[in-house]
Amino acid sequence: xxxxxxxxxxxxxxxxxxxxxxxxxxxxxxxxxxxxxxxxxxxxxxxxxxxxxxxxxxxxxxxxxxxxxxxxxxxxxxxxxxxxxxxxxxxxxxxxxxxxxxxxxxxxxxxxxxxxxxxxxxxxxxxxxxxxxxxxxxxxxxxxxxxxxxxxxxxxxxxxxxxxxxxxxxxxxxxxxxxxxxxxxxxxxxxxxxxxxxxxxxxxxxxxxxxxxxxxxxxxxxxxxxxxxxxxxxxxxxxxxxxxxxxxxxxxxxxxxxxxxxxxxxxxxxxxxxxxxxxxxxxxxxxxxxxxxxxxxxxxxxxxxxxxxxxxxxxxxxxxxxxxxxxxxxxxxxxxxxxxxxxxxxxxx
Numbered sequence: 001x002x003x004x005x006x007x008x009x010x011x012x013x014x015x016x017x018x019x020x021x022x023x024x025x026x027x028x029x030x031x032x033x034x035x036x037x038x039x040x041x042x043x044x045x046x047x048x049x050x051x052x053x054x055x056x057x058x059x060x061x062x063x064x065x066x067x068x069x070x071x072x073x074x075x076x077x078x079x080x081x082x083x084x085x086x087x088x089x090x091x092x093x094x095x096x097x098x099x100x101x102x103x104x105x106x107x108x109x110x111x112x113x114x115x116x117x118x119x120x121x122x123x124x125x126x127x128x129x130x131x132x133x134x135x136x137x138x139x140x141x142x143x144x145x146x147x148x149x150x151x152x153x154x155x156x157x158x159x160x161x162x163x164x165x166x167x168x169x170x171x172x173x174x175x176x177x178x179x180x181x182x183x184x185x186x187x188x189x190x191x192x193x194x195x196x197x198x199x200x201x202x203x204x205x206x207x208x209x210x211x212x213x214x215x216x217x218x219x220x221x222x223x224x225x226x227x228x229x230x231x232x233x234x235x236x237x238x239x240x241x242x243x244x245x246x247x248x249x250x251x252x253x254x255x256x257x258x259x260x261x262x263x264x265x266x267x268x269x270x271x272x273x274x275x276x277x278x279x280x281x282x283x284x285x286x287x288x289x290x291x292x293x294x295x296x297x298x299x300x301x302x303x304x305x306x307x308x309x310x311x312x313x314x315x316x317x318x319x320x321x322x323x324x325x326x327x328x329x330x331x332x333x334x335x336x337x338x339x340x341x342x343x344x345x346x347x348x349x
Contacts, residue, residue, distance in 0.1 A: 111146040184232045187250070195228045216241070219256050226264065231257050 115138070122132050158175060165173075189196060213221045215237040219230040231253045238249035272282065284292070 115141045115145065181232055181236060184235055184246075184250070185228065188228050188231055188254075192228065198227070200227055201225070219253070219260055226257070226260055 118135065118138060122134060122138075125131070209223070213224060213233070215221075215233050219226060219234050221230065224230065234253040234256070235246075235249045238244045238252060239246060242249070244252070275282070
């Protein structure tokens, strides 16, 4: 009944005041009556008083025990409290005060007081004649004190955030570094895997050879051999300067690369034919050298396989001959012994 009357009083109070209030929980001894009519105040006060009367102890010995309990004087209670240590200094700030100041956008003074607190602790010698070692970060914090602002620099996002990557272990991971040339290079060598078999010279003079290339004039550059990197740089230049799409720029650079590569192959073949016509000998080709090495390894394998086969046959023959000799000996003994019931032939002197 008390809970229901308390709830009814709070509801009437919120309705009469014109704004929503929370339901008064059991045991509440104070309530705000600002802006409420007198009838609502009276109902709420009556509900609270009724609740307090019903929640009092019913037995008389409880009341007598409370009355007989001695009370400490104020001075005695004040002496029981322990004083705050002096070496804590400004770090002994209540957590509620600091949290409230941080929530209101105030200054955060707890990190700034760490150095002073540690300095006072180092000056205070617990044992005479024994000094306390300084922490490794003591001088660093003295030269570079922590900031007192709660503002944190926001890392710019270069891609749409992924909801799956918001786990605590993935919050502060650095974003991956990606270049457009990497995607173009991957696409070219995926379509032309045999270009990776061609040897490349990656030696540079001063590391600034790319500054001497003008990709607006085509794939052929002075001092740069024709390779897939030329196609990538030419395609990138067409996309950035000619405003071509990725596929269109790739087709243009690729067709130009085919023409230049075909011209190189024809030039090499004609030069070899002309040199052989005048008696030049270039030696064996890479294919001939590879076939020769393969034949040599095959001959070595034939010799090794013949030896292994002979050893295996010898082991098998030795085991068969051993069992055969034992059987022949047993057969000879059986033939020499006379059968039972037959007379033994007489021997002539």
